[in-house]
Structure formats: structure tokens, C-alpha cells
Amino acid sequence: MRKEGAGGKMVVLGSGMIIVLVTMMVLTTFLAYSGIYYPYNPNLAAVNCAAGKLCAVPPSPKNIMGTNQLGEDIFTHMLYGGSTMIQVAILSVLICLAVGVPLGLFAGYVSGLWDRAASLAMDSLYAFPGLVLAIAIASVLGTGVVNLAISIAVVYIPSYFRVVRSQVLSLKEYPFVEAVKVAGARTPHVLFRQILPNVIPSIAVIGSINVADAVLTEAGLTYLGLGVPLAGVLPDWGWDIYYGKTLFLSGAWWAWFFPGMMIVLLAAGFTLIGEGLGEVWNPKLRR
Amino acid sequence: MGLKAYVATRAILTVPMLVILTTIVFLIVRVLPGDPVLLHFGKQVNPQAVEQVRHILGMDKPIHLQYLDYMAGLLRGNLGIAFSNYQPVSEQIFSAFPATLELTLYSIIVAVLVGVLLGARASSKYASVGDTSIRAFGIVSYAIPVFFLGLILQYLFAIYPNELGHSLLPATGRISAGDAPQGGEFFGVHLQTGLYTVDALLGGSLSQFLDAARHLVLPSLTLGIALSGVFIRITRSNMVDVLGQDFVTAARGRGLKERTVLYSYGLRNALLPILTVLGLQFAALLGGAILTETTFAWGGLGTYLYRSIEGYDYTAIQGAVIFFGLLVALVSLVIDVLYAYLDPRIKY
Numbered sequence: 001m002r003k004e005g006a007g008g009k010m011v012v013l014g015s016g017m018i019i020v021l022v023t024m025m026v027l028t029t030f031l032a033y034s035g036i037y038y039p040y041n042p043n044l045a046a047v048n049c050a051a052g053k054l055c056a057v058p059p060s061p062k063n064i065m066g067t068n069q070l071g072e073d074i075f076t077h078m079l080y081g082g083s084t085m086i087q088v089a090i091l092s093v094l095i096c097l098a099v100g101v102p103l104g105l106f107a108g109y110v111s112g113l114w115d116r117a118a119s120l121a122m123d124s125l126y127a128f129p130g131l132v133l134a135i136a137i138a139s140v141l142g143t144g145v146v147n148l149a150i151s152i153a154v155v156y157i158p159s160y161f162r163v164v165r166s167q168v169l170s171l172k173e174y175p176f177v178e179a180v181k182v183a184g185a186r187t188p189h190v191l192f193r194q195i196l197p198n199v200i201p202s203i204a205v206i207g208s209i210n211v212a213d214a215v216l217t218e219a220g221l222t223y224l225g226l227g228v229p230l231a232g233v234l235p236d237w238g239w240d241i242y243y244g245k246t247l248f249l250s251g252a253w254w255a256w257f258f259p260g261m262m263i264v265l266l267a268a269g270f271t272l273i274g275e276g277l278g279e280v281w282n283p284k285l286r287r
Numbered sequence: 288m289g290l291k292a293y294v295a296t297r298a299i300l301t302v303p304m305l306v307i308l309t310t311i312v313f314l315i316v317r318v319l320p321g322d323p324v325l326l327h328f329g330k331q332v333n334p335q336a337v338e339q340v341r342h343i344l345g346m347d348k349p350i351h352l353q354y355l356d357y358m359a360g361l362l363r364g365n366l367g368i369a370f371s372n373y374q375p376v377s378e379q380i381f382s383a384f385p386a387t388l389e390l391t392l393y394s395i396i397v398a399v400l401v402g403v404l405l406g407a408r409a410s411s412k413y414a415s416v417g418d419t420s421i422r423a424f425g426i427v428s429y430a431i432p433v434f435f436l437g438l439i440l441q442y443l444f445a446i447y448p449n450e451l452g453h454s455l456l457p458a459t460g461r462i463s464a465g466d467a468p469q470g471g472e473f474f475g476v477h478l479q480t481g482l483y484t485v486d487a488l489l490g491g492s493l494s495q496f497l498d499a500a501r502h503l504v505l506p507s508l509t510l511g512i513a514l515s516g517v518f519i520r521i522t523r524s525n526m527v528d529v530l531g532q533d534f535v536t537a538a539r540g541r542g543l544k545e546r547t548v549l550y551s552y553g554l555r556n557a558l559l560p561i562l563t564v565l566g567l568q569f570a571a572l573l574g575g576a577i578l579t580e581t582t583f584a585w586g587g588l589g590t591y592l593y594r595s596i597e598g599y600d601y602t603a604i605q606g607a608v609i610f611f612g613l614l615v616a617l618v619s620l621v622i623d624v625l626y627a628y629l630d631p632r633i634k635y
Contacts, residue, residue: 006419124307127619129611131574132592136315136608139596212430219432220578224593241435245582251450253442260435267430275426275520 007279014208014272021082021266028080032234056252066254069247072235074258081237081259082266084228088148089214093207095153100160101203105191107161108168119165126158130213131220138226145228152217156210163206167199201281209274212267219263237262294624301620306358308612313357316605317350344368344602366606371598376606379591384610385481386461386587390510391576392482393503395565397511398572402518403554403561409519410526411549421519429516433575437509437582444505457502459584468495506583510575514568521564525557559629566622570615 055071057063065074103122107115125133137151171177172195180194221227222238230239237259244256341347344367345356360367366376409421428436445458457463461483468486470479478489484503487495529535530553538548580589588607595603 006414006422120303121307124304125311127304127570127612127615128308129570129573129615131577132608132611133312133315135577135592135596136312136604139599139604140316140601216430216432220434220574223432223434223578224581224596226596241432241438245438248438248442248446251446256435256438260432260438263435264427264431267432268426271426271430 007276010272010276011280012276014269014274014276017265017269018273021262021269022086024079025082025086029083029234032080056247056250056255058252059254065258066252068240068243068255069252074240074254077235077237077240078258078262081235081240082262083234084145084236085215085218085238085263085266087145088152088218088228089211091145091149092152092156092214093211095149096156096160096210097203097207099153100157101164101196101199103157104161104164105168105195105199108165109172109187109191109195115165118161122158122161125154126162128155130155131217134217134221135224135226138221143226143228148218148221148226148228151221152214155217156213159206159210160203163202164199167202168195171195171198201277205274205278205281207274208270208277212270212274215263215267215270290627293627297620297623301616305613305616308616309358309361309609310354312605312608312612313354316601316608317353340370343373344370361609366609367602369595369603369606370600371595371603376603379603380588380606380610382481383586383588383591386585387573387576387580387589388587389461389482389484389503390506390579390585390587391572393507394510394514394572394576394579397507398514398518398568399561399565401511401515403522405515406519406522407526407549407554407557409523410530410553411545413527418523422523425516425519425523427516428512428514428519431513432578433509433513434578434582436513437506437579440505440509441582456504458505461502461585462495462499463502468492468499506579506585509582510572510579513575514572517564517568517571518561521560522554522557525560526553529553529556559626562622562626562629566619566626569618569622573611573615 055067056069057067057071059066063073063075065078067073068077103118107118134151134155137154138148141147141151177190177194180190185194218227219238219241222236223242225242227236227238227242230236240259241256241263244252244259247255338347345353348356357367364377366380368374369376369379405421405424409418412418441458444456448455449458462468468483468490470477470486471489471491472478473489479486480489483499484496487493487499526549530549535548535552538552539545543552576587577589577592579585580587581593584590588610592604592607594600595607
């Protein structure tokens with residue numbers, strides 16, 4: 001009676017979107033920094049604008065998505081503007097993996113006082129409004145790709161910790177773990193070679209949803225003026241919205257709308273992968 | 288363990304959480320590299336003036352004494368003095384809070400209504416085109432930055448109609464200029480909540496109520512829709528579970544209408560997980576509120592936090608962040624207790 005789930009299709013669709021977007025970012029970053037192709041240099045575009053004159057031009061055959069207040073082509077921004085965001089998001093997830101997963105493995109495995117202390121600290125962090133905490137950290141650490149990634153990672157480490165810990169709690173009672181222990185394996189071997197592989201599916205699910213969350217948090221921080229400062233030749237979707245806000249009343253919707261849609265695509269791609277994987281791997285949801 | 292004991296234990300467990308939380312925030316703001324006073328005043332200020340400010344703010348003491356001062360102040364509801372105007376931070380937070388509360392309350396209503404109705408509908412049309420499009424809507428609403436959605440709605444329903452000469456909905460603010468409702472007298476007591484829709488009704492002014500409500504439409508739709516995705520997902524997956532159970536088949540077998548089966552049998556039994564998610568989403572709700580408020584110039588805590596960031600006002604940032612944390616801790620306590628009351632199966 002029940003049809004095959006949509007999980008597989010969601011993973012394929014999401015992966016397709018992400019592959020296209022990431023390829024585009026790598027390619028454009030390379031083209032821009034090597035100076036091979038960068039049709040509208042943001043530093044040069046301003047020269048074309050008379051001082052005090054609004055240069056935002058609506059979409060036309062010449063600029064299919066219009067230009068912003070500096071006369072920069074929005075379509076170029078769409079192609080070139082994702083690199084900071086994706087760097088911050090990926091780096092923050094790597095930090096989460098490096099801290100949250102070992103901590104969760106260890107806490108779940110040894111139990112006792114260490115586990116309770118770690119759980120309490122993680123629960124306190126988890127209960128915190130993520131964006132607010134990221135704001136606090138980013139406002140003190142200052143902006144930059146690494147600082148921003150740290151600010152965002154702190155917020156999401158507890159999610160990894162909780163998921164990994166709860167899985168370890170049940171996994172460690174399984175006979176295969178007992179068997180390895182009896183055979184004389186050391187704790188690191190049991191944790192990383194025996195238990196970790198069984199936790200990877202859950203990590204993959206929350207990891208991909210977390211990239212989406214990280215993208216959105218990074219965009220939010222940028223919207224509040226805490227983003228990685230614009231430098232060099234690359235534009236940024238988050239800053240496009242931040243500055244687009246100032247064009248709001250003049251009606252130049254194209255200057256913030258198209259870059260914003262790119263953020264939606266990026267976040268949606270990762271969300272699709274996460275939800276799809278969850279459905280494929282979780283027998284309860286697979287119908 | 289009985290219900291009372293559970294509630295007491297749960298409440299006591301909140302205390303160490305709050306201590307850890309406030310300590311973390313203190314550490315972040317005061318101990319991480321970067322001197323808040325210097326960051327606030329820039330480098331041009333003469334050293335004497337900086338020392339004076341440090342003294343006024345109590346930041347010339349050793350860090351552990353500052354920590355004790357701060358914690359002792361917290362117990363008395365004192366969050367320190369703002370850098371920018373030397374006013375008590377707690378007073379500023381309390382005056383900004385009702386605006387945020389009003390926005391979040393209406394947003395929750397939107398999120399739950401949209402989420403539960405669409406989720407229930409998706410489950411009844413399982414794996415059909417309708418189901419797929421509702422899920423797609425859920426994913427997009429999850430993936431769209433809340434401030435971006437805000438800008439879109441603001442442009443479509445306020446700015447663009449204005450350009451055409453129609454005033455459809457106000458783009459910013461909580462109420463038309465200079466018109467804040469003052470509440471009303473009841474049995475000799477002056478009641479004022481700071482929630483403009485409530486205050487307008489207390490004051491008996493329908494026009495003020497409608498004005499406040501018109502201002503609420505876009506911000507609460509923005510925040511509500513952005514949060515509805517989670518509710519769609521949880522309602523849908525729980526309903527699909529419940530609708531597959533024997534008692535639902537039995538109800539269908541007795542010839543009940545599909546609508547009755549769906550809402551009275553299915554939805555009723557899927558409500559508890561929705562309540563849990565509501566508690567978990569409260570933190571996300573506050574985060575979203577900050578961005579929504581910034582978009583709609585809504586004079587609440589989010590705007591306060593945004594201004595504090597812009598002005599490098601660290602005591603204000605610290606205070607607002609801690610207030611958000613306390614709020615979330617309290618709400619999750621209430622939700623847990625509520626959950627225990629509502630679900631007789633829970634054994635403590």
C-alpha cells in the first residue's frame with residue numbers, strides 16, 4: 001500500500017544542487033583571484049558612477065539582473081558571491097565534528113561524573129538561542145572567516161554531542177563491543193574503530209542539516225553587520241542583502257533579491273540532503 | 288517519583304544550567320581577547336578617560352571580583368550599566384521586552400497554525416502531489432533566511448503598493464507615530480502590558496487595536512512562516528505514524544468521516560510531540576525575532592541588541608544575551624512540566 005519513500009530522490013536533488021553551487025564557487029573564486037575573468041570589478045564599477053548618483057539599474061538585456069547602487073552587475077554577484085559563506089559554513093562544521101563527536105563518544109562511553117558534567121555544560125549551551133550566542137562571540141572575537149566559523153561552531157557542537165552520546169549509550173551494550181573489549185582492545189580502538197562507524201549515519205544527517213544552519217547563521221550575522229568584511233575582488237550574497245536594505249525605499253529589489261535566492265538554494269540543498277539521508281537511514285520514517 | 292517531585296527536581300536542575308550559561312557569557316564577553324572598553328571607545332580616547340570609564344563600570348577590578356560582582360548583581364536583577372548612556376541595562380531590557388513578546392506570541396500562533404494544518408493535510412494525502420508540495424514548502428521555509436523573507440514580504444505588501452499609491456500594510460514600526468496605547472483603569476488599578484494589541488483593548492480603543500494589528504501582520508507572518516517548516520515536518524511524520532495504527536483503522540471501519548478520523552483521532556494523538564517541538568523551537572524563535580525586528584524596525588530586544596552591537600556596548604550585549612538565555616531556560620522548564628501533566632504515560 002505504501003509507496004517507496006522520497007528520501008533517495010531528496011538526497012540526489014540536494015547533492016546535485018550543492019555540486020553545481022560548489023563547483024561554481026570554486027571556479028569563480030579561481031577566475032577572480034587569478035584575474036582571468038572578472039567582468040565587473042567592484043572596485044572599478046564605482047568609477048562609472050557619478051558621485052551621489054544612484055546607479056542601481058533595473059534588469060535589462062545588458063545586465064540581466066540589474067546592477068546595485070555602485071553599478072555592479074548583480075548576475076556576476078550571484079555567480080561569485082558564495083565563497084565566504086560556504087567557507088565559513090564548512091569550516092564551522094569541521095570544528096563541530098572535531099570537538100563534538102569525540103566529546104560525545106567519550107562521554108557516552110565512560111559515563112559517570114565526566115559524562116554528567118559534559119552533558120550539563122552541553123545542555124546549557126544547547127538551550128541557548130544559537131544566533132544570540134554567535135552574536136556575543138562574533139562581536140568580541142571580531143570578524144573573519146575563522147572567527148565567524150568558531151562563533152557558529154560553538155552553537156552547534158552540543159547537537160553533535162547529544163546525538164553521538166545517546167547512540168553510544170545504547171551501542172556500548174551490544175555484544176560486538178563486549179567481544180572487542182574481552183579481546184583486550186584499548187578504549188580508543190573501541191571508540192573510534194568499533195563504535196564510531198555505527199554513529200556515522202546520524203552524524204551525516206545532522207552534519208548536512210547543520211551546514212544549512214551554519215549558512216543561515218552566517219547570513220544572519222552578516223545582516224547584523226558582523227559578517228566577514230568585504231575585501232579583494234569577491235562580492236558576498238550576505239553583504240548584498242545588507243547593503244540592499246539601504247536601497248529598499250528606492251525600489252531596487254533586484255539588488256538584494258537575487259543574491260538572497262542564492263542563499264536559499266544553498267541552504268535548501270543541504271537541508272534536502274540531511275532530510276533525505278535521515279529518511280533513507282531511519283527505518284521509522286521510511287515508508 | 289510523583290509529579291510534584293519531578294517538577295521540583297526539574298526546577299532545581301535549571302539552577303546549575305543558568306549558572307553555567309551566565310558564566311559562559313561572562314567569559315565570552317570579558318575574557319576573550321579584546322578589551323570591551325577600548326573596543327567601545329576606539330583608540331583615540333585619552334587613557335585617563337578610559338580609566339575613569341573602567342572605574343564607573345567596575346572593570347578596573349581583578350576579573351574574578353568582576354565575576355562575583357556580576358553574579359551578585361544578577362541575583363538582584365541588576366545587569367550592569369550600559370556603556371553608551373550609563374543607564375541600567377536591566378531597565379532598558381525590560382522596556383524593550385514587551386515588543387519582542389508580542390511579536391513572538393503572534394508568530395507562534397502563525398507557525399503552529401500553518402505548520403499543523405499543512406502537516407495534517409500532507410499526512411492525509413501521503414506521497415501525493417499535495418504531500419510533496421507541502422514538504423517542498425517546508426524545506427524552503429526552513430532554508431530561507433528569516434530577514435530575507437521579511438524583506439520580500441515587506442517589499443511586496445508595503446513598499447510596492449505604496450509606490451503604486453495604495454497603503455496596504457505598514458512597512459515598519461509597531462504603531463502609527465505617537466500613538467502608543469496606554470492601557471486602562473480596572474477597579475482602580477492601571478493595567479498596561481506593553482503589548483500594544485492588548486493595551487489598546489484595555490484602553491477600549493478599537494482603532495488603536497486595528498492599527499497595532501496591521502503593524503503586526505508582516506513581522507509575525509515572516510517569523511511564523513520561517514518557523515512553520517519544523518511544525519509541518521513533526522506533524523506530518525507523527526500523523527503518518529498515528530494514522531497507521533489499529534484504532535484509526537477501526538475508526539474508519541466504523542464508517543467515521545475522513546475529516547473526523549484525521550483531526551479527532553489523528554491530530555489529537557500527534558499533539559504531544561508538537562508541544563515538545565514548540566519548546567525546542569523557542570530558542571530559534573528568539574534568534575529569528577532579532578532578525579525580524581531589525582528588518583521591520585520593531586522596537587524590541589532584537590533591535591536593542593542590534594544597536595548595542597553597532598555601538599560596541601558590551602554590557603548591553605552581555606545583558607541582552609543573558610536575558611535571552613534565562614528566558615529560554617524558563618520556557619523549557621514550563622514546557623517540560625506541562626508535558627509531564629499532559630502525558631500520563633510519563634514515569635519519572
